[in-house]
Amino acid sequence: MITIEGLTRVRGRARVLHEVGFTARPGRVTGFLGPNGAGKTSTLRVLLGLDRPQAGRALIDGRRYADLERPLTVAGALLDGSGAHRSRTARAHLRWMAASNGLPKGRVDEVLELVGLAPEAGKRAGKYSLGMSRRLGLAAALLGDPPVLILDEPVNGLDPAGIRWMRAFLRDSAAEGRTVLLSSHLMGELAETADDVVIIDHGTVVADGTLAEVVGEHATLEDAFLARTAGEGASW
């Protein structure tokens, strides 16, 4: 369970987040939707203790991420890039991460197998394609078999087969009772995957509910999204 309340973050003179609040429940995929620069990544970075808010709080099962003793067993996160140093092998990267949380070495080979990277585990991360980097990032997120998954644009850089795999994986994770929160700017993708939808625009939550509630009388999630975000698609 992820609980975000009154999250406000200011950077310089720009208001990045303004009283952002929503919950992501176990057993459901919550889609966090918004145009580029709306505050999706900022919200996730605060939730993961990377950035600090000026007000409000973001909790995972009632605790701040930054206070967790073995965070990888509580929440797995996938952010932009794999997080691995370019000259380290994928296996070495996952090994240090496992050691940091007291996880057995054997778990590294399990997650490499799970994301389909086992044959390339000895390659340096800098030699990985974009899709492989994402898989390595996901492997790291799954190391501690966490009940909560937090993923920033998880299908970015994946080929069609990878996208289908990711979608099934996220659905299965929710079916197992995990809390899945994923951000995306791809409506079609979210309409296929999410149970609940939160829409953020200019740092403020503008819609929050089940997929059916958020779509409402609009024909598609995309229509609902553009109506809620004042159709800014034309501005670029």
Added chain:
Amino acid sequence: MIGAVKAEVSKLVTLPSPAITVALTWAVTVLVRQADPPGGAVPYSQAGVLVLGVLAAGHEYQRGGQIRATLLAVPRRPLLFAAKTVALLVTAGPAVFVAALLAGEPGATGGLLLDLLLAAGVATIVRHPVGATAVVLTAYQIVVPLIRNGLPDVALPPAPVWSAAIIAAAAVTFHRRDA
């Protein structure tokens, strides 16, 4: 804490660049000692030790953004900073001792370890390995000698004071800053 130290040690020993730096430092020290320069070989070992300290802390911030993975794995920053310091001393300490031995001055080990920690502190603050290398090498090779020669009456604070100040500043920035 033990897990965090193990992880940091593992990161340092599975990265090629620190190992290469140690090998080069030893080689340069041996070669320079043959030439028997007036100041001894230690100042040359020192340059390698500074690079080693910068790489150990600065590799987190190179392309790839490993620092985020690090903070996701160990989000408690004071503990992480302590684990990093311990891991650096445990892994690089013996290598630095060997460099001092090769320079013929095993007694220089303590001073070199202070240089190592200072360089790691600068890299933590600067978050850019090349920039941090430029800062420490300029300070050690140019600024300090200039002050020593130009203003012989000015008493510079001793090395432990410098190192302690930089490490404290690095710990505070590391704790406060958004990653």
